[in-house]
Amino acid sequence: xxxxxxxxxxxxxxxxxxxxxxxxxxxxxxxxxxxxxxxxxxxxxxxxxxxxxxxxxxxxxxxxxxxxxxxxxxxxxxxxxxxxxxxxxxxxxxxxxxxxxxxxxxxxxxxxxxxxxxxxxxxxxxxxxxxxxxxxxxxxxxxxxxxxxxxxxxxxxxxxxxxxxxxxxxxxxxxxxxxxxxxxxxxxxxxxxxxxxxxxxxxxxxxxxxxxxxxxxxxxxxxxxxxxxxxxxxxxxxxxxxxxxxxxxxxxxxxxxxxxxxxxxxxxxxxxxxxx
Numbered sequence: 526x527x528x529x530x531x532x533x534x535x536x537x538x539x540x541x542x543x544x545x546x547x548x549x550x551x552x553x554x555x556x557x558x559x560x561x562x563x564x565x566x567x568x569x570x571x572x573x574x575x576x577x578x579x580x581x582x583x584x585x586x587x588x589x590x591x592x593x594x595x596x597x598x599x600x601x602x603x604x605x606x607x608x609x610x611x612x613x614x615x616x617x618x619x620x621x622x623x624x625x626x627x628x629x630x631x632x633x634x635x636x637x638x639x640x641x642x643x644x645x646x647x648x649x650x651x652x653x654x655x656x657x658x659x660x661x662x663x664x665x666x667x668x669x670x671x672x673x674x675x676x677x678x679x680x681x682x683x684x685x686x687x688x689x690x691x692x693x694x695x696x697x698x699x700x701x702x703x704x705x706x707x708x709x710x711x712x713x714x715x716x717x718x719x720x721x722x723x724x725x726x727x728x729x730x731x732x733x734x735x736x737x738x739x740x741x742x743x744x745x746x747x748x749x750x751x752x753x754x755x756x757x758x759x760x761x762x763x764x765x766x767x768x769x770x771x772x773x774x775x776x777x778x779x780x781x782x783x784x785x786x787x788x789x790x791x792x793x794x795x796x797x798x799x800x801x
Contacts, residue, residue: 526552527573527672527703532582534572541727542568546582548722548729552671553700557714558707559782560724566707567606569724570674573705574603586672599626602670604661606677610649615660618649626668634667640689655681659690666693673697675706679713687713711779721778723785730785730792735776741799743768744777753791754784767795 529548535541542565550556560566571577573584575591584591591597611618615638623629638645641659649657658681665673679687694717698704706714721738723731733741747755747764755764765777765784785792 526550526587528585529572530582530585532572532579532584534568534577534579543579543727546728548732550703550705550720550722550732552587552703553698554719554734555694555698555704555706555714555717556720556722557711557718557778558705558722558724559709559711559778561786562709564724565727566724567676570603570605570676570705570707573672574601574674576603595625600671601674602626602665602668602672603674604658604665604676604678606680608661610657610661612648612650614648615643615645618660619645619664622664623668626670628669630667630669633669634663637663637666637693640693641686642689655683655686658682659686662690666697669702671702673702673704675704677708677710678706679708679710691717711782715776715778718778721781723782725786725789730789731781731796733796737800738781739768739774739776741768741795742766742781744775744780753795754780754788756780756783767799 527550529546532543532546533541534543558566558569568577572579573591575584575593575597586597586601619634623631638660641663643656643660643663649660652660662678678690682690691713694704698719706718708714718735720734721731722729742765743750744765745763746760747762747766750766752764752766755762763780765780
């Protein structure tokens, strides 16, 4: 389990990103982390991974405070949106880095490379950005870390690679592994996530399981419903509304996100009324 308690953080000479942020995330889930540009998604990923230190508050991972070091990073893996890799071949990188991760599986790495069409004999410097990202994702997934943090993992990937990655990610999380995906591409993760976290104005607006969200909100054509948010589509006017029963229906992550940032008060009210 990941717990963030009363966390505050600001960059030097910058505005405060978080002030008293608290958040609890259960283990064994695939969690979608969404928010507008500049809201702090990448910063939160770095804080969870102890890559930066909060001015106040703490982050705990399975009951222990996260402290930068080999013990933590043997159990945790991060794939940032932008990264630099050494001027070696993919094969050489794996040979030198995999021993740092006791749960690394060479068999899985080979399977992931085949699915993502990664050429292991190539040097990183000879690969495109998308190819480098696929190679690093294959390695990160094969590490089988207890906590895997992905920041915009589909950026730079073509349609085929995105589909292959989604297939791999769908099988990743289990009772011992947790996956957090920070992204702007809601449709890329909509059918993957077990839980949705939406950051808004430096705070957590939504932290619910998909099952809970399907009971809280209805999604789709708004005819006959009192929508709290709506938008035009080729199918007509679509939106979300407060669900009037406990049956789980359709789920639309992009509609939920748009409602969260454009009809924030209404979304908060629905959650408060139904969950107390």
